[in-house]
Amino acid sequence: MSALPTADRPSLVIVGAGPRGTGLLERIAANAPELYAGSGLDIHLVDPYPPGGGRIWREEQSPLLWMNSQAQDVTMFTDESVAMAGPVREGPTLHEWAGIDGRVFADRQRQGAYLRWVFERTVAALPPGITVHHHARRALRVDGPREGRQRVWLEGRAEALEADVVVLTLGHLDAEPESEQRALSAYADAHGLVHLPPDFTADSDLSALAPGEPVLVRGFGLAFVDLVVLLTEGRGGRHEQGEYVPSGREPVLYVGSRRGVPYHSKIGYDWEGERPPLPRFLGPAEIDALLARPGGFDFHRDVWPLVEKELGFAHYHRLFTAHPERTRVAWTDFQEKYAAGDAAETQALVASAVPDPADRLDLAALDRPLDGVRYSSPEELQHGVRAYVERDLTRRHNPAHSPDLAVFLGLLSVYGQLVRLGDIGSWWHGFFSYLASGPPGPRLRQLLALSRAGVLRFVGADMTVTAEDGLFRARSATVPGAVTEARALVEARLPHPTVERTSDSLLRELYAEGAAATPEGLLAVDPADGRILDRSGSPHPRRFALGPHTDARGSGAFTRPRTGGPAFRQNDAAARAALAFLRALSCRIAA
Structure with missing residues (x-):
């Protein structure tokens, strides 16, 4: 230059x-x-x-x-x-x-x-x-x-x-802040509270979050992980042999979100063997057809079924070729019927050909693991979410579940195709990030240690926050009737x-x-x-x-x-x- x-x-x-x-x-x-x-x-x-x-x-x-x-x-x-x-x-x-x-x-x-x-x-x-x-x-x-x-x-x-x-x-x-964020900030100013709106965590001023004080955190993605690191290790705490040793300068973080759980762990093993031949059900021809629709297309009606079909193909191709002992029919027979079947027929095919439900791909359950789940107390919820994270870590680091890695490859293929459709809304990007772009396994193990140490507390799914009686209050249907109060609220997500x-x-x-x-x-x-x-x-x-x-x-x-x-x-x-x-x-x- x-x-x-x-x-x-x-x-x-x-x-x-x-x-x-x-x-x-x-x-x-x-x-x-x-x-x-x-x-x-x-x-x-x-x-x-x-x-x-x-x-x-x-x-x-x-x-x-x-x-x-x-x-x-x-x-x-x-x-x-x-x-x-x-x-x-x-x-x-x-x-x-x-x-x-x-x-x-x-x-x-x-x-x-x-x-x-x-x-x-x-x-x-x-x-x-x-x-x-x-x-x-x-x-x-x-x-x-x-x-x-x-x-x-x-x-x-x-x-x-x-x-x-x-x-x-x-x-x-x-x-610029949305109306809800403006109202929360105004309420915080009027009542001497702390409200940190969506921001890049590395640029946030976290000094107002006092040691030992409860802090409500809304958001469970990567911005949240950065927040936790800066408020724990960044304040002198340390991780030793799987446990967290506090410095005494940490606040107590009460975290919830729409799903109520962290993003899925990064997969911790390498690919071996035959890759699924992608794209199969969502490639250039299908994108061309969507773009040529006279009345346009609707993502959930027209695109999502093709995404589901593609991800399912990647999953079952890997299961049948790498783990055939866990299937009941030959791959050639399965893939012929899979290609021809509608949603109901595919579900019946999978139920008959894949005996273990743990080997079946259920995107809805992956996306919302706490849907319909209820706990009788906040303490029971802590144990439940820790068990969920531990199961996720175990599965994502065990090549016996290598269809998960095939789905990841399918997600990359799908994303490359969907770019051509332009703006398809935010739901898909959130789903992709949750399933394919979660934190490294060591970060989730650190979250477990922080939970056991009492520095991190889980609130549940569909977390709502209200400002009332001079405080912020958080509620979740996951623990009916439970209310968490705090004088600080952090929106742990990127601006939109x-x-x-x-x-x-x-x-x-x-x-x-x-x-x-x-x-x-x-x-x-x-x-x-x-x-x-x-x-x-x-x-x-x-x-x-x-x-x-x-x-x-x-x-x-x-x-x-x-x-x-x-x-x-x-x-x-x-x-x-x-x-x-x-x-x-x-x-x-x-x-």
Whole structure:
């Protein structure tokens, strides 16, 4: 990154220099020799945080916070499995780069260092004449004529950046609080309580949560795990031989959620043998048919049955081929009837062919394990949830239950296909995360130790919180009549920004000026290359967007090697489209 930009050279502005912006830059470097050789270009990266890691993966955060993927499953580089027009440029996974065991869940500081290295390597790989400039500021808005140069206005800078193309790789965003959150915060202010709304846990100020005091926690996902770590080990406690030794500075955390249990453990063994041939029931042809429906499609009516069929196929393919002694018929006979059967026929087929209910795939029971379950006391609930977590850990670390890993592979396949459908609502993403993107096994064992130590208390499913009589009160149908009172409430989940409610002024103003949004509030983009759509469905020739704020969002922060990587495919398509546009523009300037 050097040299000052010149006004007569083409200019590309990338807003967001975290993993997605870095991934786009890598694809620009890979495709430039073919599409932009010999021409000058200024690339401006706009992000107040360091390039590579950005805000979420910055190196300056607690070393206690882990990644949620094994080091061998994290890569920033393409491989031959990615269906893209650009060239493959292979590089090391996190574990290869760091020289660590591939099964380790590395801390986020190390991932930040990896991302910084990827960024520096990518900049060094750019052809001569392409120069990168980093602006450590926030981008406030974008304006400019549709057919002319864009202007990107930066915080604390009087002059705008001139841009021939703008790409928004904003990553995860903050949101303005919803009405419920505003009301809870106002109540807390009026009664001297503590209310922490949804936030990125590493950025939250937890100092107001007093030692020994009860704290209600709503949310049982990965933000909750980070919260627990920072309030226990982060305050001087330690785990020794499976037990937790308190420091005395911990609050007492009362946690509940819609499901009332933690996300399922990461699977703790490797795949062996034949993989299920996926996709089988939800592939490109089925997605094409859904997209071609004259009246559109409904997720639960039209898509979910195909998802169920696909995941069931993965599960039973593995059961019948790896554990045939636990089945009653030959796989060839089973799969023929499975393919032809409707939901009721499939259920009857499975009941007759798979004798042990524990070997049958029940997605509803996996999703809501406490549905209909009632405990007579809070203490009974503590024992019940601990037993549930222990069973989950045992199963997810025993290859005798390898159909679970086949379902995980099925989930990855399904997610890669569903990206093409755009915004399908939040339910699917939550289900995927709960089943496939839960915490590492060691984290769940730590939660068990914290529960036994009395630092962590379970509230139950469908937890409700009310503000009354100067306190917060939590209730759950899992323990009828039980009420937990506290003077502090933490919403342990990430913000859910929409284009209207995001605290990012750039995105909010784009929407106000005519950019299209989905019913879920995601920025609508052209699935072919990420160009931002207006409300008539027309793509903007000079504005692109990639990442979780768009309806082309992917399944997670990072891509597993050799899994096709939809994010890689999107980055490549956007990079090639931007370079082709800039090449044509450069030729016009030269003429």
